[in-house]
Amino acid sequence: MPTQRPVNVALIGAGRIGSFHAESVARRLVDANLVAIADPDEGAAQALARKLGVPTAATDFSAVLGEPAVEAVIIASPARFHANLAVQAAEAGKGVFCEKPMALTLEEADRVIAAASKAQVPLQVGFNRRWDQAFAEGRAAIDAGKVGTPQLIRSLTRDPGPYGGSPQKTPRWTIFYETLIHDFDTLVWLNPAARPVEVTAIADALVRPDAKDKGFHDTAVVTIRFDNGSIAVAEANFSAMYGYDIRGEVFGSGGMITMGDVRRSSLTLFDRNGVSSDTWRRDTDHFVHGYTAQLASFVGSVRSGVVKGPTGQDARTALAIALACIKSVEERRTVSMNEI
Known part of the structure; x- marks a missing residue:
């Protein structure tokens, strides 16, 4: 060949x-x-x-x-x-x-x-979660109609603890711009042909409450309503003591799918201390396949001129939700996407 x-x-x-x-x-x-x-x-x-x-x-x-x-x-x-x-x-x-x-x-x-x-x-953006096997299979199941019409959608990001970052060096609103941005893209992607119409967000400093008065946020919950009537929830926290926890769920009129697992494998240890499993601790371990697959797709797009991964418009949509979250937190109210 x-x-x-x-x-x-x-x-x-x-x-x-x-x-x-x-x-x-x-x-x-x-x-x-x-x-x-x-x-x-x-x-x-x-x-x-x-x-x-x-x-x-x-x-x-x-x-x-x-x-x-x-x-x-x-x-x-x-x-x-x-x-x-x-x-x-x-x-x-x-x-x-x-x-x-x-x-x-x-x-x-x-x-x-x-x-x-x-x-x-070609312009492709690094939303690697789309390339993870479980999430990709979840989207395929939605496309095949196996869950019917999406009604409740959930995506979460919990970074592994203990939190060792510096609130003083963390740009304000990082939790929306850089952490939950993945969840926003995932929620839109798992709800094909639907458009976000309103956002309500709550954010706080629960991991580092001493940094709250400096505008630092390490915990957030976001509710998104879509124009097809479905409701999505995204949540994030900077310190999950049990590991790197990335999961998604879509409940629809015909069934439900769940995606992601904090456990590194299906191996479970049973011993005198009880039952335990090893967990993911780094994104580059958890998503090594997804990170590689997205770059392979990008290289293919350079040759073909056709972007099959997340586009600039996809990135704009996720960013608009992040900006709506910031406005919602600042003004303590639900924000229409038409305001952004």
């Missing part, structure tokens, strides 16, 4: 998730080459490049984007830089994979979408 030349990919942002994406491209994808890594921290870029045998490590993003050999970029910088980098990459003619959130305002999101459309380059 004829073989295709691998797609040349550059990474922008050599932090934790960027490093994992770099390893996925370099070691897990057979049809992509990681040819450059860019990060303002020269040491981080060079260390990762040496580890993975990548020929170019740079601190200048524009130089990497201007390299003709680079066909696509993975943007894994801090969230506040995503939109500008995505626009620059699209204008340079590169396929764009952008970690969530794609932007922090709807104006920024529209700018990214417009730039990718004008340049006719």
